[in-house]
Amino acid sequence: MSVGNNIVPSKGAISIRNVTKVYDPGGADVMAVDDCSLEIAAGEVCMIVGPSGCGKTTLLNAIAGFHSITEGQIDLDGEMLCGPGKQLATQGADRVVVFQNGALFPWKTLADNVAYGPVVQGLMSKADAREKAMTMLSEAGLDGVADKFPGEVSSGMARRAEIVRALINDPKVLLLDEPYRAMDALTKSIMHESLLEVYDRTKVTIFFITHDLEEAIFLGDRVVVMTTRPAKTKKIVDVKINRPRDYRLLSSEEFRLLVQETKEAVHEEAVKAFEAGERELA
Amino acid sequence: MTQSSKKENGGILKRIFSDLTLRRGVASILIFLTLWEIGFRFHEWFGVMVPFVGKIDAPTLVVARWREVVLQPGYWESWYLSFGRVFFGFLVAQVIGIPFGLAMAVNKNFRGLFFPPFEILRPIPPLAWVPASIIFWPTTELSIMFVTFLGAFYTVVINVLGGARSIDIQYLRAAQSMGATRWDLFRKIILPGTMPSIFIGAAVGMGITWEVVLAAEMISGGGQQSGGGLGFFIWSSYMGGVMDQVIVGMISIGLAGYISSSLIRYLGHISMPWRRMF
Numbered sequence: 001m002s003v004g005n006n007i008v009p010s011k012g013a014i015s016i017r018n019v020t021k022v023y024d025p026g027g028a029d030v031m032a033v034d035d036c037s038l039e040i041a042a043g044e045v046c047m048i049v050g051p052s053g054c055g056k057t058t059l060l061n062a063i064a065g066f067h068s069i070t071e072g073q074i075d076l077d078g079e080m081l082c083g084p085g086k087q088l089a090t091q092g093a094d095r096v097v098v099f100q101n102g103a104l105f106p107w108k109t110l111a112d113n114v115a116y117g118p119v120v121q122g123l124m125s126k127a128d129a130r131e132k133a134m135t136m137l138s139e140a141g142l143d144g145v146a147d148k149f150p151g152e153v154s155s156g157m158a159r160r161a162e163i164v165r166a167l168i169n170d171p172k173v174l175l176l177d178e179p180y181r182a183m184d185a186l187t188k189s190i191m192h193e194s195l196l197e198v199y200d201r202t203k204v205t206i207f208f209i210t211h212d213l214e215e216a217i218f219l220g221d222r223v224v225v226m227t228t229r230p231a232k233t234k235k236i237v238d239v240k241i242n243r244p245r246d247y248r249l250l251s252s253e254e255f256r257l258l259v260q261e262t263k264e265a266v267h268e269e270a271v272k273a274f275e276a277g278e279r280e281l282a
Numbered sequence: 283m284t285q286s287s288k289k290e291n292g293g294i295l296k297r298i299f300s301d302l303t304l305r306r307g308v309a310s311i312l313i314f315l316t317l318w319e320i321g322f323r324f325h326e327w328f329g330v331m332v333p334f335v336g337k338i339d340a341p342t343l344v345v346a347r348w349r350e351v352v353l354q355p356g357y358w359e360s361w362y363l364s365f366g367r368v369f370f371g372f373l374v375a376q377v378i379g380i381p382f383g384l385a386m387a388v389n390k391n392f393r394g395l396f397f398p399p400f401e402i403l404r405p406i407p408p409l410a411w412v413p414a415s416i417i418f419w420p421t422t423e424l425s426i427m428f429v430t431f432l433g434a435f436y437t438v439v440i441n442v443l444g445g446a447r448s449i450d451i452q453y454l455r456a457a458q459s460m461g462a463t464r465w466d467l468f469r470k471i472i473l474p475g476t477m478p479s480i481f482i483g484a485a486v487g488m489g490i491t492w493e494v495v496l497a498a499e500m501i502s503g504g505g506q507q508s509g510g511g512l513g514f515f516i517w518s519s520y521m522g523g524v525m526d527q528v529i530v531g532m533i534s535i536g537l538a539g540y541i542s543s544s545l546i547r548y549l550g551h552i553s554m555p556w557r558r559m560f
Contacts, residue, residue, distance in 0.1 A: 116460060
């Protein structure tokens with residue numbers, strides 16, 4: 001199967017230290033993230049799970065540079081992204097985001113979507129970028145639909161193309177915000193295999209938010225369970241299962257025990273979140 | 283016509299109307315005309331006057347009148363003049379309205395400054411501007427065009443503003459995370475993202491422009507024989523008591539409007555291949 005297993009990842013280490021995020025300071029003062037610390041190694045697949053609205057996405061937005069942080073510091077490969085004196089990280093193609101609902105530009109073909117990053121950064125001519133896009137799309141098995149618009153292909157194909165669009169920028173980190181949320185189980189499993197194949201090839205650091213615990217264990221090196229709002233790390237589950245992984249893993253005892261362990265931690269927080277919700281209504 | 287170009291035309295037409303749609307359309311028009319004809323002839327045949335439709339000249343009479351009218355150059359001049367006014371007002375509305383709407387969408391200060399006066403002016407019906415614009419502008423022609431422009435302008439701006447503001451923020455963020463500058467965002471995301479709204483605004487605006495130009499022509503008038511446009515054609519036919527000619531004018535307007543909006547839909551179709559408007 002994969003040949004590139006020996007790549008030693010050298011980039012993409014994220015260090016999140018004592019990060020706090022308060023929305024609307026002085027007003028409602030909603031604390032989304034509270035003193036959260038997390039070290040993600042270069043080339044790690046780090047899965048983030050936790051109750052809805054707990055602040056997972058806030059963390060991702062802080063890394064991507066969409067939102068500022070209130071306190072703490074986030075580093076990428078030893079360089080500060082955001083921290084004291086610079087609350088908002090500069091956005092950059094070294095940290096590309098793949099969104100929940102998909103964000104391929106509907107007015108560009110898949111090939112032009114993929115070519116977008118290198119062209120807009122002025123790194124490649126349009127023709128060169130397109131050529132590289134075509135190569136990468138065919139590696140992902142998408143050469144047949146490269147000239148179609150996103151509206152003309154299935155959501156699974158679109159999501160795979162979106163990951164190719166991120167990878168063409170050779171990012172240090174791939175930030176995924178529940179990318180497979182609305183998909184049926186079968187499509188999801190194809191997505192997982194294709195993502196793992198990409199990961200085995202590139203060893204890019206992956207920061208992956210999800211609600212699906214089986215997905216988290218199946219893909220991740222570690223699964224970070226967040227507490228209910230304000231978010232901090234509650235428990236970190238190490239997934240010591242060798243790669244490359246395939247679907248036989250899902251029925252193994254080892255896998256089921258890990259899911260169980262994670263489920264208990266998440267359930268506890270979900271109950272707390274639910275009760276907190278009820279208190280707010282009362 | 284060569285074989286290949288014939289094929290191409292067939293292809294385009296097929297894309298525009300599927301065969302079934304075309305047949306339905308023709309059938310519905312024929313049924314409508316037949317009922318109208320029967321309604322009018324009812325009095326002649328059975329001595330009973332059908333309310334409303336019985337008083338309107340039948341299609342056969344209208345067609346007969348039309349065959350006379352098409353021979354008069356004045357009729358075609360009316361088409362030409364109305365089209366000219368509509369397209370001029372419409373184009374100016376696009377040229378000013380699209381940048382204005384986009385500027386309001388992307389710049390908070392600009393919006394804060396210009397949106398309130400815009401919203402105060404917007405409810406004023408274009409026709410209410412006729413007296414003022416006759417005073418403003420040196421010629422009747424310009425004042426009619428100005429009123430025409432107003433008809434399309436507000437719709438264009440509102441659609442562009444709404445369209446640009448409702449672009450999914452994820453597109454902007456995705457582009458930013460791939461290294462797009464603010465100018466890239468505007469050119470590569472906001473502009474194509476607003477295109478569908480620009481064409482909706484254009485299609486609606488085109489309709490309003492036709493409504494407005496005809497009313498403006500009726501009010502400000504034209505020469506007795508010619509030079510008045512289709513609106514004045516109807517008005518002078520009514521004044522002369524030629525009812526079938528009034529109907530000729532009305533149907534002419536319907537056709538003119540349909541041709542104009544088809545043109546816009548076609549432009550939308552070719553400039554937004556990722557999207558079908560109809």
